[in-house]
Amino acid sequence: MQEHDTSWVRTEMALAQPAPASVRGMGAWVRTNLIGSVGDAILTIIGIALVVMILPQVINWAFINAQWTGPDRSVCATVAQGGIQADGWSGACWAFVNAKFGQFMFGTYPIEERWRPILVAVLFVALLVPMLIPRVPRKGLNAILLFLVLPIVSFVLLVGGMFGLPHVETSRWGGLLVTLSLSFVGIAVSLPLGVVLALGRRSKMPIVKMLCIIFIETVRGIPLITVLFFVSVMLPLFLPAGVTFDKYLRALIGVSLFAAAYMAEVIRGGLQAIPKGQYEGADSLGLGYWQKMGLIVLPQALKLVIPGIVNTFIGMFKDTSLVIIISMFDLLGIVKQNFSDANWATPQTARSGLIFAAFVFWLFCFGMSRYSMYTERRLDTGHKR
Known part of the structure; x- marks a missing residue:
């Protein structure tokens, strides 16, 4: 019988090689998403120009010239550098x-009873976060507590009128x-x-x-x-x-x-x-x-x-x-x-x-x-x- 040449057959698995430098890293992402074509490059330049024009003004209005505290509207009419501007855009009034x-x-x-909605919010977050994380076990019990038990507890806490809690009308x-x-x-x-x-x-x-x-x-x-x-x-x-x-x-x-x-x-x-x-x-x-x-x-x-x-x-x-x-x-x-x-x-x-x-x-x-x-x-x- 004629023997076949098998020298070209690989006898060991090839080691994993990293991806080519041209398709990985920040440079590859920029080439693919921002300057992949002439149209993409033009839109990228326009977008950067708009950000350069708008972002400094937004930062100036929202943070630099903003008024953070104050007793009334008078603090919001004064610019950080002093003076009043007629256009009303001197800065944000976070006060x-x-x-x-x-x-x-x-x-x-009621202010003295606001601990009740805060407690409800804490319970809601404490039950929602494990529900959203796939690796946390006992999803069935978590769902029962979140969708069945929590609404009842929330109703008791928020409305009151029982267990010594003052009644708070929903109109408030x-x-x-x-x-x-x-x-x-x-x-x-x-x-x-x-x-x-x-x-x-x-x-x-x-x-x-x-x-x-x-x-x-x-x-x-x-x-x-x-x-x-x-x-x-x-x-x-x-x-x-x-x-x-x-x-x-x-x-x-x-x-x-x-x-x-x-x-x-x-x-x-x-x-x-x-x-x-x-x-x-x-x-x-x-x-x-x-x-x-x-x-x-x-x-x-x-x-x-x-x-x-x-x-x-x-x-x-x-x-x-x-x-x-x-x-x-x-x-x-x-x-x-x-x-x-x-x-x-x-x-x-x-x-x-x-x-x-x-x-x-x-x-x-x-x-x-x-x-x-x-x-x-x-x-x-x-x-x-």
Whole structure:
């Protein structure tokens, strides 16, 4: 037999080599993202020019010439170098934010009782952080504490009237307390309710399907401000005599139902994106309807629509500002309400207050967006048909 030459065959595994210098490091990132083409280079130059023109003025207004403390609006009319400028853009009036910070956070919640919402915030962070970290064990217990136990404890602490705690009416709540509480309850309620509505809309039972379609299309066809007006003004007219609901509870119901309708359509899109073979495979294993949905279909569907779910959460978080229509003051509402304070009524205070509110909203929304991107990358296992 003729012998074959095998000298060219590698007998040992090749050692891993670093990536070429041309595709790694800061220089490679700049070439790829900033000057990869003539158009990219032109846009990069324009962007740098805009930053050079705008950033020094922003730093000067927000930090160098800003007034950080003071008893009233008079401090905000004086530039750091002295004198008064007619255009009102001498510097930020953070003294206004500093003086009203307590109201921006808690509304008119009694000062001596503000330890209660602070304790609720601490408990919320203590339960939320382990829930967001994948490596922390006992997610089931964590979820029960966060979504079932914490709302009850929060209600007892915030409302009071039991266990020796003075009663605080929800009409005295305001600021970031209202924004976060409405958002948290809306998120906790709208996601499971949206799942149920999405499954109901795809149900083969005509009555269930029709009821879900009517609810979803009706709520999606009207603005949130109308929903809030209805639950605040019109709903009591349909209740029996002597039966009433707290205004804050009405806002919770309105925001939650409104978000659930949009959430249902997002999740329905995920359900329709799942290949038919996944349903057939679950049926071939003899799984029941709820087993099939809970173990096979829904986990895949929810993973596919994470951006849509988070987008709905972000929209709901910002839409809490509309509760001002029912005389409740969230963060933005309480900031605007303080513009009427004669001690602080200047253009500088208005601009500074609005920028502060915008920064707080951006901080929370950006955080949700970044975490959703992290979750997408962690769950990205591919999707093959």
